[in-house]
Amino acid sequence: MSSPSTEKEIRGNIFNIQRYCTHDGPGIRTTVFLKGCPIRCAWCHNPESHDFKSEIGYNESSCIKCGKCIAVCPVHCHTVMDGKHVFDRANCIRCFKCVEVCPSALEKIGKSVTVQEVLDEVAEDKIFYKDAGGITLSGGEPLSQAEFAVGLLKGAKEMGITTCVETGGFVGYEVFEKVLPYVDLFLYDYKLTDSGLHKKYTGVDNTLILENLFRIDESGAKIILRCPIIPGVNDTEEHFSGIARVANSLKNLIKVEIEPAHTIGDMKYEQMGYGRPDLKYGVPDSEEVLLCIDKIKKYTSVTVKKS
Amino acid sequence: MLNEKQLSRIKRIKDFYMEEPVFKHHVSYVRVMRQRLNFMRAYINSIGTEWIGPAVTPYNTELLKSRPYTARLRLAYAEAAILNNMEPMIHDDELLVGRPDYTPLTKEEEDEYKNLELAMRGAPNTTYLTLGHMSLDYPKLLRVGINGLIAEVKARKDALDLNDPENLPKCEFYEGCLMELEAELVLQRRYAEKLKEKAEKATGEKKEHFEKLYEIVSRVPAEPARTFREALQAIHFFSFTLWELYYFGRIDQYLYPYYKADLEAGRITPDEALELLCCFLLLPDAYIMPNVAYDSMIGGKDRQGNIVENDITFMALDAAEIVRSGTGKIALAFGKDNSDRLLRRAIQVNATGATQPAIYDDDLITEGLIKIGISPEDAHYYCNTGCTEITPIGCSGIYPCAPYHNIANALLRAMRENLDATSTKPILESFEKILHREVQEQQLYINRRQMERSRNGGEPLRVSCLVDDCLSRGKAIDEGGARYNHIEPTFVGVSNVVDSLVTIETLVFNEKKLTMQELLDVVDSNYEGKEDLRQYILNRIPHYGVNDKNADKYAAMVSNAIIGACKGVTTYRHSFLVPGTFTYIENATLGRVTQATPDGRLKGTPLAASSSATAGREIKGPTAAVLSATSWDHSHYMGGIVINLKFAPNQMSGENEDNVVTLIRAFLERKGMEVQINCISNETLRDAQKHPENYKDLLVRVSGFSAYFTHLPNDIQQEVIDRNEQSFN
């Protein structure tokens, strides 16, 4: 990327700006989803967030079989078989010509935008933020696009908008150092206590993640610990006590939030052409979630809530 | 809150009302058959065939006195006959009484009815134009009673110099008022007698109950009300015999002093008052056509501009939550000076699926009313009448919803007139001209009807006794006696036109995908073979409702065109037009006979409801929807604007309540006129479609009014579901 003349012109790749988010931090928030994630959680429900580059989403049920995509694709990814439109991405060169002509089913996932463009949309909802709400950076891993993230957070603070960052924590600490002055609240994922299992299910162990967590805590950052509960993976006594241990040793923790797994992402896997995820995880019902919360509470006096 | 016994009483009353014919057969709100029969009998007989005297001999004064013989007095005479002949209807559980007599006609009566209907064809039609849709000066009724009104009318009549021919219509008006008011007293007496009878037969608790009611009904509405219960009984009794929408107005303002006095004197407990208020809100279900809003308004400010938030304000919300009537509902006027506590309570009631209260921007409305020449005092003291149409209380001769204009058709015509246009500007100009011609043309008919009614009468004359300045001017509402007389035409299809203009701009002028003629051909053929283009329009072109600057700009232009189309059109009563975008269910009715439109809407499907975005297009969530909806000036639209917000039930409770508070505060800060909340899951709605029998009282907010879902026509049901589909999360 050529060096941008000002911070506001730094570009990043985002796959969504969602307004009226009421679950990613306090108040009414606008969440910016930055594309790309350095790790792969087996249960991830955001497959469109993985790849740092833009890609194609295809929603078969919206396809009206008009054949426009077939005509424009230079490498013949789109074909008709037995009166059905078939999309094979193997040779796709991501030129997005098919998306341009498709009236309904193909979507470009990922868009290169400048800091300013994002801030402009975020500022639209300023009247709704009042004292609590604001911008949340999410992903993927928002901190993986470090310069862009810093530009957004700094810009938001300049406009008097509060900031949240939802992070998995798997980035070098120098990135945290850069964003720290501009972040009001971290929503920090804590997925698994056992480092070996962490590696098994996400591809990396949790050493760096924990290190970063304690370091930002040391430097005074406010933190909400977010813990996904995936039955059969981390709904263990060991992990519950692990969550409590981490929570107890953080100085600036506000609360622990439990995020029950859901299956909303399954459909997206197919739309993104990744096939179904290997593991089919159960979804804890609300009683089980309450049970988890109780178990964690045995070991800690910090607030533990369902997100 | 109410105890078990009270709650089960409310439930019994509600079940009973919902079994009544007004629910079963959608009895037209023009008249109940039995009452209509009495009306016709009297009307026909009011002119005898007797020879009343040749010009050369003295007139037979006795006969003259018994025959009203002018068109208006014949009406008043027949109106009085309804009251004089009504059988009292009393259910054992009722704490407030007065209901129409739905006893079916006998075979002979039916034949008589048919014959009289034929004879009535010669009579002037008085109902073909809005009746009601106004709020009366009920506080006056409570202050002076019907006897006080009679005394005032008599005094005014006696003061007339009958040598001045100018005074003859006044005399006629006052005489008619007296006929009707005196008949109210007759009816009141009959109710009292019946209650006495019941008390004599009953024992124990029941006896006490009827004795108490007898005491109340013997007094009101004839005499001034002294207690909270008398006040409720009085206004209900006066209004139920009108069978039309004569709204109760700001109940918290005028009921509070009665409640306070009762409380201080130890005559009532808060629970008893709440139970009475519940009964009061339920009663309209017994006599108003279903799925029509019969709101009472609370909150806002009083005439002097002081904030109104008292015990009755909150009690009314409690009652709304308990009763969940589809008809007798609560509306909230809410300005920037009203409290968060009140707003929160309003949101909580909505979160229970009660579909109320709708929230009206008090500051914006007062500002808008002052703009059209309404005095500051009257501009604070308004309410929503009809569904969302704003009228000042106790002084309105305003006609809301007259008529519904389909502006999608006007746009299609404007396109045809501008095949060579190179921008949307000339299309908008033609659109405004076409609309103006249509408004002008329709207004001629409305004016003619107003003229006809000014001669022959229309509104029952006793209504004019509670509308300023009818009595002091000696003129009925239909003669222009009311203080304010503008007409509120309403314009259907706003967001269809906005989205169509964006589509034209994008496809024809910017992308040059096709010419205007080609686009017209596509919509004329109902997108036949052009589904790809339709999908492109639906999915790839930004629409109104997503905070898109360009689309929102068109909303402002369309709004200006509507205002322009109304300019310079005058009414029979020397007044002007004030537009609204309230659609009731006409967006579906008109949609059924409207061809496809350039916004991707197919032939025969509903047009958009009020000024909300087209169903399914608010894809950026409620903040964007609110920003779009408030991107243009609402203050010219006192005829009513509705913005729908939809939430899943869990999005309104707990911590999310704060967010809804913020959202609505922001809506009001941006001068949005009215917002209503739908809070019900689509699973429930679909199940209700399949098993209507299980969902008899499932309420949904449609557009400016709540309705029992299973009573709605299929396409409206579907529209509610489509809208809900967009439920924000």
Ligand code: SF4
């Ligand atoms: S860190 Fe988040 S975005 Fe990345 S794979 Fe895991 S769940 Fe998905």
Ligand code: SF4
């Ligand atoms: S992005 Fe380009 S290469 Fe890939 S499928 Fe579409 S048209 Fe073909």
Ligand code: SF4
């Ligand atoms: S262009 Fe889109 S809608 Fe048409 S066949 Fe291709 S994927 Fe389907």
